[in-house]
Amino acid sequence: MVNTTAAMMSVGRSGVLPLASLNHISIVCRSVAASLDFYMNVLGFTPVRRPGSFNFDGAWLFNYGIGIHLLQSEDPESLPEKTEINPKDNHISFQCESMPAVERRLKELDIPYIKRCVEEGGIFVDQIFFHDPDGFMIEICNCDNLPVIPLGDQTFAMASCKRAVAAKQQPLTPVPAQAAPPATAAAAAQCVPSANKAMPRVAGDEAAAHISCA
Numbered sequence: 001m002v003n004t005t006a007a008m009m010s011v012g013r014s015g016v017l018p019l020a021s022l023n024h025i026s027i028v029c030r031s032v033a034a035s036l037d038f039y040m041n042v043l044g045f046t047p048v049r050r051p052g053s054f055n056f057d058g059a060w061l062f063n064y065g066i067g068i069h070l071l072q073s074e075d076p077e078s079l080p081e082k083t084e085i086n087p088k089d090n091h092i093s094f095q096c097e098s099m100p101a102v103e104r105r106l107k108e109l110d111i112p113y114i115k116r117c118v119e120e121g122g123i124f125v126d127q128i129f130f131h132d133p134d135g136f137m138i139e140i141c142n143c144d145n146l147p148v149i150p151l152g153d154q155t156f157a158m159a160s161c162k163r164a165v166a167a168k169q170q171p172l173t174p175v176p177a178q179a180a181p182p183a184t185a186a187a188a189a190q191c192v193p194s195a196n197k198a199m200p201r202v203a204g205d206e207a208a209a210h211i212s213c214a
Helices: 002-010 034-041 097-110 186-190
Strands: 024-029 046-048 057-061 065-074 093-097 114-120 123-131 137-141 155-160 163-168 191-192 208-210
Touching: 024 034, 034 046, 034 057, 034 065, 097 123, 097 137
Parallel strands: 024 065, 093 137, 114 191, 155 208
Antiparallel strands: 046 057, 057 065, 114 123, 123 137, 155 163
């Protein structure tokens, strides 16, 4: 899946780096012990061996095909305090199998979180955002609901959450208001409809409307 997608995205783009997949992310921590506990017991990562030649404190973890590298800050007091959960902040996102189970577990652990819902072309994506011990943003979502479709020269393109939805060489037909799926008041308050509009095709170029929700 990863290599196929990487090859697909690189078609016609000479000179790009020969990458294969995401290997790890590094996070500077106030306390490696506190962050280690969080990534193990909340997110389910497993500690793995770290090179003994390192002369600084840290820890490595692995799961879901990626690594988390924790680095002990040399000046923990200098790290900014983050209390507000802002979905537009830097974050890492994890796909999950059950959003209700995630929310239930966060409540059990007394971890503050916020919920968002994004709609794109009748497809709904649920998101939950919360912080790690150092204020780094974590997102849990069902973003796989949206297909990954590369933008192309012959395509009318729209994107939400960096996932493109396209229709080839034809204007988009507006959906009548009465055909829209019903939504509860609570869902309406949480969901943020995309504002994409079909754009006219420009000869020899790609015309696209694009938004990124987080």
